[in-house]
Amino acid sequence: MVQITPYLALAAILFSLGLYGVLTKRNIIIVLVSVELMLNAANINLVAFARLGLNPSINGQVFALFSLVIAACEVAVGLALLISLYRHRATSDVKEINLLKW
Amino acid sequence: MNFLGYLITGQFVAFFILALIVIASAILMLNFNKVMYMALAIGGVFVGVAGIFFLLNAEFIGIAQVLIYAGAITILMLFAIMLTHEKDGESNSKGWIHETASFVFVAILLAGLMYGIRTSTINWSPASDEPSAWPVGQNVEAVAASLFQTYTIPFEVVSVLLIVALVGAVVLARKEE
Numbered sequence: 001m002v003q004i005t006p007y008l009a010l011a012a013i014l015f016s017l018g019l020y021g022v023l024t025k026r027n028i029i030i031v032l033v034s035v036e037l038m039l040n041a042a043n044i045n046l047v048a049f050a051r052l053g054l055n056p057s058i059n060g061q062v063f064a065l066f067s068l069v070i071a072a073c074e075v076a077v078g079l080a081l082l083i084s085l086y087r088h089r090a091t092s093d094v095k096e097i098n099l100l101k102w
Numbered sequence: 103m104n105f106l107g108y109l110i111t112g113q114f115v116a117f118f119i120l121a122l123i124v125i126a127s128a129i130l131m132l133n134f135n136k137v138m139y140m141a142l143a144i145g146g147v148f149v150g151v152a153g154i155f156f157l158l159n160a161e162f163i164g165i166a167q168v169l170i171y172a173g174a175i176t177i178l179m180l181f182a183i184m185l186t187h188e189k190d191g192e193s194n195s196k197g198w199i200h201e202t203a204s205f206v207f208v209a210i211l212l213a214g215l216m217y218g219i220r221t222s223t224i225n226w227s228p229a230s231d232e233p234s235a236w237p238v239g240q241n242v243e244a245v246a247a248s249l250f251q252t253y254t255i256p257f258e259v260v261s262v263l264l265i266v267a268l269v270g271a272v273v274l275a276r277k278e279e
Binding site (some may be wrong): 005006036066076087 | 110114121124128129137140144147154155159163166170172175178179182183184185200201203204205207208210211215219220247248256260264267270271272274
């Protein structure tokens with residue numbers, strides 16, 4: 001009776017909300033958090049296919065575990081960059097980080 | 103009893119409540135004015151997603167999600183917010199043209215995804231209540247066997263990546279003499 005489409009729809013909604021946050025928010029920390037939302041949506045898809053896909057297997061969960069590790073690395077390096085940036089420019093607003101222009 | 107073609111069961115109700123928590127927390131996160139409240143609302147999303155993982159019989163990923171996301175990443179975000187204390191938070195936006203364009207783009211993307219999911223012709227055979235890929239209650243064993251037999255080299259490479267990222271973070275955040 002379990003179906004996969006509700007899980008896919010939830011992941012799509014979560015991904016869209018994260019993308020909207022990345023595109024519109026001005027604080028770098030919130031942009032990073034929105035990226036985490038998008039990564040979580042991808043994880044939901046991986047785990048849902050591991051359980052309810054056409055070929056259920058454990059591989060999807062292992063991939064989700066790897067993406068969890070990558071997300072942790074990303075947050076650590078991103079926040080270190082943010083603190084370094086704040087020390088130099090005293091801002092965490094993406095609009096004020098405009099040293100490189102085109 | 104049917105709802106939109108889905109049989110109402112305990113699992114469906116649990117999924118519905120968890121999905122509601124996840125989406126409501128995400129929308130709250132996008133609408134709060136203070137950065138601190140945003141970082142707290144994201145915790146709700148992470149816990150809700152962990153519940154979804156439990157619902158999908160992925161106990162190990164669910165526990166890892168609570169430990170890494172709801173525990174470590176949320177606290178790390180709070181530390182970063184406190185260290186770079188915001189004066190007025192997320193008061194001013196990027197301008198209404200930018201926001202409207204972003205909203206339209208995201209809405210079109212979401213509509214396309216939903217259309218694709220709803221009309222896909224793949225026959226997702228409704229799975230039984232028992233997970234077929236691993237025995238009930240042996241999810242951790244199955245993950246461990248796959249991780250240490252099939253994916254040994256990626257596992258080791260990812261550990262190297264983790265140590266590089268952490269050392270790099272320390273070097274980046276250190277005060278320069």
